Amino acid sequence: MAGRNDNRRGGRNDEQDSEFIDRLVHINRVAKTVKGGRNMSFAALVIVGDEKGRVGFGKGKAREVPEAIRKATEEAKKTMIRVPLREGRTLHHDVKGRHGAGKVMMRAAPPGTGVIAGGPMRAVLECLGIQDVVGKSIGTSNPYNMVRATFDALKRMESPRTVASKRGKKVADIVERRSDGASAPEALEA
Structure with a gap:
């Protein structure tokens, strides 16, 4: 038993x-x-x-x-x-991270882009569940420093909801630019 x-x-x-x-x-x-x-x-x-x-x-x-x-x-x-994601697939905004000589940059990307990043940064982003992102590592290729720099960047990520609550504004006021940017291509197609 x-x-x-x-x-x-x-x-x-x-x-x-x-x-x-x-x-x-x-x-x-x-x-x-x-x-x-x-x-x-x-x-x-x-x-x-x-x-x-x-x-x-x-x-x-x-x-x-x-x-x-x-x-x-x-x-x-x-x-x-925990990292806030936009629509569960990409980052809310561009972000940079650093640890020692390792520097990384990550940018939000439109649907269908995929994970464009190399080595250790790619592993972190895939385990996180990001589907569309562009990442670039600058400086060292040491995997320990690259992972730590990626985590530094991810810790700096903030959702519009947290930024709005810190500033005492509405989420619509914070994301106003993004909605205007999205409506411009739609106006061209029509």
Whole structure:
């Protein structure tokens, strides 16, 4: 009977984990020199997201690769952030982020554009659930710094509703320009 309960608990745990997707961004073999020689271990960088506006990243280090990945995934789930998305598919506004020598720029894009970004930034945006965005990384290609710079940019993202509440205005006053910009192409088509 004890075996059945363990299986049930494991099944529930898998269902909880199924809401998140994880991406292994980088794995690195590291060595520590000690008196007897070198101790080899592995460092992993993992991105975890629910494709609905929540994403996190984590680092893990262990003697074996699967254990390093497991540690990184657990840390990523603990450090998740929520990012407001426009229509659940793109960013509300252009944003820049920076960490060390890593700089990233991200722009909102029209439907059908797809995720135009490279490497670690692409993994973060896909786990976040963004479908249309243009991203560019400037400076370092170090995956740790690129991921941190991307998270810095995402933390700066604000929805029109939060900006309106901070300023004491209505959402329509904040997004007025966007609606005018959208009506101009429609007027040309008519």
